[in-house]
Amino acid sequence: MNDDWICGRLGEDEPWLMGAVNPPVFENSIFSFETVGDLAGALKDEDENYIYWRGTNPTVDLAQRKLAALERAERAKCFGSGMGAISATISSLVSSGDHVLVLGAIYGPTTQFLRYLEKYGVTHTHVTDLAAADSAVMPSTRLLYFESPSYMAYELFDIPAVTGWARSRGIVTVMDNTWSTPLFQKPLTMGVDLVLHSLSKYIGGHSDLVGGVVCGSAVLVRPIARTEYMLYGAAMSPHDAAKVIKGLRTLPVRMAAHQERGLAVARFLEGHPAVRSVNHPGLPAHPGHDLAARQLSGYSSLFSFVLDTDDRDQVSKFLDHLRHFRIAVSWGGFESLAIGPALSIEESVRTTMGIPIGLVRLAVGLEPADTLIDDLSGALETFIA
Numbered sequence: 001m002n003d004d005w006i007c008g009r010l011g012e013d014e015p016w017l018m019g020a021v022n023p024p025v026f027e028n029s030i031f032s033f034e035t036v037g038d039l040a041g042a043l044k045d046e047d048e049n050y051i052y053w054r055g056t057n058p059t060v061d062l063a064q065r066k067l068a069a070l071e072r073a074e075r076a077k078c079f080g081s082g083m084g085a086i087s088a089t090i091s092s093l094v095s096s097g098d099h100v101l102v103l104g105a106i107y108g109p110t111t112q113f114l115r116y117l118e119k120y121g122v123t124h125t126h127v128t129d130l131a132a133a134d135s136a137v138m139p140s141t142r143l144l145y146f147e148s149p150s151y152m153a154y155e156l157f158d159i160p161a162v163t164g165w166a167r168s169r170g171i172v173t174v175m176d177n178t179w180s181t182p183l184f185q186k187p188l189t190m191g192v193d194l195v196l197h198s199l200s201k202y203i204g205g206h207s208d209l210v211g212g213v214v215c216g217s218a219v220l221v222r223p224i225a226r227t228e229y230m231l232y233g234a235a236m237s238p239h240d241a242a243k244v245i246k247g248l249r250t251l252p253v254r255m256a257a258h259q260e261r262g263l264a265v266a267r268f269l270e271g272h273p274a275v276r277s278v279n280h281p282g283l284p285a286h287p288g289h290d291l292a293a294r295q296l297s298g299y300s301s302l303f304s305f306v307l308d309t310d311d312r313d314q315v316s317k318f319l320d321h322l323r324h325f326r327i328a329v330s331w332g333g334f335e336s337l338a339i340g341p342a343l344s345i346e347e348s349v350r351t352t353m354g355i356p357i358g359l360v361r362l363a364v365g366l367e368p369a370d371t372l373i374d375d376l377s378g379a380l381e382t383f384i385a
């Protein structure tokens, strides 16, 4: 058993005041100094000293230490949302005239942010594999951005191969590791330079938090903490940091339960006549299953499957028939959710992303697998009828 299974305590070296098992939440926005000289000294390392909560705060700092320990990072910086972390990280790495390579399908708003950067002269190209990256790479390519498993399709990339390719060309790699959590995949140990998470998903785990984090070497994280974090103002609040700390205390047991239930549901769907395919890397039939065995130490419970139809009304009917799965965006909480992406995104985006009309994304929660399978089974029967 490695340290991660006690991540409830990871990064917390000191006993808390009066034997409290939880750290106090520092609710204050400002910290005072004895002398003008003390304040001036603290301001020199603004990102490391407690001055004002838009910079940092002891509770946020503790959440950062715990996340860094779990992700095997030298340093982590928490933000007020996953997009806050993503936009600050990309902004920190690129300048006008730079080019970004995007490998595989990524979270939609991340692509939107890259499009937004075009007005500052930063361009990007989407590629599906390293052979295509070979053709698309330019002397101005500064950054390679990816997710593994990829967004909605759950395609796996060979992370050491990707980072080796980028490193030999002097390109920085940034990976969104939200799907796996740092418990099940540690991209920094496979050569990725910076790792991002939306903390709003499994790490928060209770659908009551929006947050993000960037993890990596001090050399790369510190400039983000000193510049983009301070200037964009997407700060994490101490209350949200306390929720991150609380989420980490139960992350290993929650993820074990998510994994078990997700796999049980995926196996049920795989054998159903109304289902064309199931995109879950834990299934032996998944094209990335061997890679998953090398790179992942577990599977989260977000995956998709394709209903045997190309009719949007049939997909709506199926979703509306579900009683236990709720229809909602986001994922990673205790509750099971379902969504039909083709029903809510623009047709041009759907075809570019290669999302079939019948694709349904499930976020399997912590309810008993039998309850969830019964629910899906009932909705699939109406679908066939």
Ligand SMILES: Cc1ncc(COP(=O)(O)O)c(C=O)c1O
Pocket (backbone or CB within 6 Å): 081, 082, 083, 084, 107, 151, 176, 178, 179, 197, 198, 199, 200, 210, 211, 212, 330
């Ligand atoms: C893979 C992935 N990355 C990043 C984000 C953005 O995180 P947030 O909603 O916390 O800004 C999301 C949100 O759905 C996501 O699914």
